[in-house]
Amino acid sequence: MTRRLDVLVCSGAACVSSHSAAVRDALSREIDENGLSNEIRIVETGCMGPCELGPVMLVYPDGAFYIHVKPEDAAEIVQEHFLKGRPVKRLLWEDPEARRIVEGKKQIPFFAKQVKVVLRNCGRIDPENIEEYIAADGYEALGKALTQMARNEVIQVITDSGLRGRGGAGFPTGKKWQFVASATGETKYVVCNGDEGDPGAFMDRSLLEGDPHTVIEGMTIAAYAVGASRGYIYIRAEYPLAIKRLQIALGQARKMGLLGENILETGFSFDIEVRMGAGAFVCGEETALIASIEGERGIARVRPPYPAVRGLFGMPTLINNVETWGNIRHIVLNGADWFRSIGTERSPGTKVFALSGKVKNTGLVEIPMGMTLRELIFDIGGGIPNGKKFKAVQTGGPSGGCIPEKYLDTPIDYESLKELGAIMGSGGMIVMDEDNCMVNIAKFFLEFTSDESCGQCVPCRTGLPRMLDILKRITSGNGTMDDLDLLQHLGEMIIETSFCGLGKTAPNPVLSTLKYFEDEYREHIEEKKCRAKVCTDLIAYRIDEDACRACGICAVNCPVGAITGELGKPPYIIDEEACIRCGTCLEVCPFGAVHVLSGELCNQDKREGSK
Amino acid sequence: MNDVQLKNPMYAELDRVIDSYRDAKGPLIQVLHRAQEIFGYLPPEVQQFVSQRMGIPPSKVYGVVTFYNFFRTVPQGKHVINVCLGTACHVKGADRVVEILREELGIGIGQTTEDRQFTLSAVRCLGACGLAPVMMIDEEVYGKLDRAKIKHVLQQYAS
Numbered sequence: 064m065t066r067r068l069d070v071l072v073c074s075g076a077a078c079v080s081s082h083s084a085a086v087r088d089a090l091s092r093e094i095d096e097n098g099l100s101n102e103i104r105i106v107e108t109g110c111m112g113p114c115e116l117g118p119v120m121l122v123y124p125d126g127a128f129y130i131h132v133k134p135e136d137a138a139e140i141v142q143e144h145f146l147k148g149r150p151v152k153r154l155l156w157e158d159p160e161a162r163r164i165v166e167g168k169k170q171i172p173f174f175a176k177q178v179k180v181v182l183r184n185c186g187r188i189d190p191e192n193i194e195e196y197i198a199a200d201g202y203e204a205l206g207k208a209l210t211q212m213a214r215n216e217v218i219q220v221i222t223d224s225g226l227r228g229r230g231g232a233g234f235p236t237g238k239k240w241q242f243v244a245s246a247t248g249e250t251k252y253v254v255c256n257g258d259e260g261d262p263g264a265f266m267d268r269s270l271l272e273g274d275p276h277t278v279i280e281g282m283t284i285a286a287y288a289v290g291a292s293r294g295y296i297y298i299r300a301e302y303p304l305a306i307k308r309l310q311i312a313l314g315q316a317r318k319m320g321l322l323g324e325n326i327l328e329t330g331f332s333f334d335i336e337v338r339m340g341a342g343a344f345v346c347g348e349e350t351a352l353i354a355s356i357e358g359e360r361g362i363a364r365v366r367p368p369y370p371a372v373r374g375l376f377g378m379p380t381l382i383n384n385v386e387t388w389g390n391i392r393h394i395v396l397n398g399a400d401w402f403r404s405i406g407t408e409r410s411p412g413t414k415v416f417a418l419s420g421k422v423k424n425t426g427l428v429e430i431p432m433g434m435t436l437r438e439l440i441f442d443i444g445g446g447i448p449n450g451k452k453f454k455a456v457q458t459g460g461p462s463g464g465c466i467p468e469k470y471l472d473t474p475i476d477y478e479s480l481k482e483l484g485a486i487m488g489s490g491g492m493i494v495m496d497e498d499n500c501m502v503n504i505a506k507f508f509l510e511f512t513s514d515e516s517c518g519q520c521v522p523c524r525t526g527l528p529r530m531l532d533i534l535k536r537i538t539s540g541n542g543t544m545d546d547l548d549l550l551q552h553l554g555e556m557i558i559e560t561s562f563c564g565l566g567k568t569a570p571n572p573v574l575s576t577l578k579y580f581e582d583e584y585r586e587h588i589e590e591k592k593c594r595a596k597v598c599t600d601l602i603a604y605r606i607d608e609d610a611c612r613a614c615g616i617c618a619v620n621c622p623v624g625a626i627t628g629e630l631g632k633p634p635y636i637i638d639e640e641a642c643i644r645c646g647t648c649l650e651v652c653p654f655g656a657v658h659v660l661s662g663e664l665c666n667q668d669k670r671e672g673s674k
Numbered sequence: 675m676n677d678v679q680l681k682n683p684m685y686a687e688l689d690r691v692i693d694s695y696r697d698a699k700g701p702l703i704q705v706l707h708r709a710q711e712i713f714g715y716l717p718p719e720v721q722q723f724v725s726q727r728m729g730i731p732p733s734k735v736y737g738v739v740t741f742y743n744f745f746r747t748v749p750q751g752k753h754v755i756n757v758c759l760g761t762a763c764h765v766k767g768a769d770r771v772v773e774i775l776r777e778e779l780g781i782g783i784g785q786t787t788e789d790r791q792f793t794l795s796a797v798r799c800l801g802a803c804g805l806a807p808v809m810m811i812d813e814e815v816y817g818k819l820d821r822a823k824i825k826h827v828l829q830q831y832a833s
Contacts, residue, residue: 077804080815114804262760265801300707300744301797303813341703341742344798358702360741376699419762419803426804457761493761493803507764511798517741622777645773650821 075110083118089137109273111186181389185273204392223399230384242371246379257298261460264491267385275312281391344515363563406432410476459488462568464575500597508572523566592662610656617648751793760799
């Protein structure tokens, strides 16, 4: 009997965390019990994107897209949908706009505006099966490069495509390849930077987990073009699933003669080794990454000489980011003109983003460059949940900046984002709403970068903690207006004088929030007010006398016993001195009687309280 | 290093690991990963063993061990709770998660409970931002945490 249905169960990291494996097992059992195992196949794929809705699964050929699937739903899905052809409506994605049940994945706005190039196979094929990759034109680009193209022709097509480094800085990829090709050394290396260290970023992880062969093929093509014989994939130890799938993929490629000695019998030899990082943000910087592969402390080295001339083990080295590698095979196969037809003139192609924070549809998305921030956040992301107001979007992680609402119509490309004081970065995009304090966000990033500074150069090692001190002062209500100038001055100096990319970009989150949200800084200093009610030193909790029903739940839950009162005799009272501002009372009050205050009123109350 | 140590099956395994990397270039970090898997942490004796067997000065081994967050020089509890402090989790209240865990377990970040059941630790980003706020206990990730869910999850591990 021929196969009737393919059931694609997402096995990306987020869906695995939501127990997709149990769903798969339950489905598989039901399919067996109904004697359908010859007709229906379950495929475990990489990330499909909408992580918030996991576990998700997609049924082909009808395209029904199921969300929040539980193991106990398996019987109904098999009975109703697989046997009787009626998709289980209650589990299908419901389009919140149209209030209708969406059956086909293509009709869902989250997917409709995306253009999948790099992620083409993610969520479509089984990443642990090389045959599925090959069936999706896999390794065809490698074959084309090795048998029909000269080395310089490969470099030329990458140069012509205008592809720029997807790690964030946007250096022209073809130029980098050219440098390595013309460098001399007894060995050359090709390295994949998979040290995805930005908090809020999971693009590389998803690609390596969902389609590892794409990266391997890209690296092998590059090795041929620049004359390298050995490759390293440097990957965070925090990504065990990606490491496992990479190892499987490398083994399968070797077995098929697509990696190792005499690839495709062309006489070209190349092999790849996986190297695990060990938790150091600075290792995303290319020279620190090289030091780490060599088994050293991950400390950045002087450039020039650039790695293209003297890199890993002192040899010419080509380093590209995971997503950059993911573009290569498509460009080789479809040509530079095709690639340039997507995106903008100076930033051709697509960009993968990890959309998270205060946005309805969190997850992994791929869009053509040039789409506006508004389209990405509101059309694909579905806007801000719970009726809250958009405040800012943060791009580029600890090296990037916060972009306010008035620039939402800015197109997403390298230059435009840089102009705003943010950067493209590797693809983390975190949306913030009115409940997020921008001074607190700046402090958060500075805590991160001060902690991750490797300690080699003074501006970064000493300067960042000083900036952090000032931010702590401001968020605790002890800042002065002079502090704002000091932050600006110090930030600019650190950018100017730091040794490597970490220090050179670390002040960006502070400078960009100072630029766009100076009024929030001022409020913290002058009015002792945190409008988002986040900075605990500037807020107070109050129980509304009229709303309080004296149920005592707050008092029972208060971890420090700061709430007193008598059952049935409102109101309960919070002892200001004892309160640690943890917010538990607000969380547990069934009547919404607990309020948070900040600014004048609360200061006035404090003064009165102390009388 | 000596034969006494090699009689210990853990050292014998580490010895085989080091042997398997004989032809690799710059494998120190990879060896330390495996050593930590075998011993659970990297006490001075283990670092010294690695140093002698690989012919790398102990100062350098120690330098690498202390540079990277992933390597530990003190033993851990039976279960390691890693609270994600990445940006998405921060925005969605990771501080509260840490606070609730502190209340429930009586320990702060970097500490281990007296009964050695739990070690509380923080990570930068687990890459599960779509489920923020998240924590990972051993290899299992728990997302969309609130007080009730944290309590419920901890109960599953307490024994």
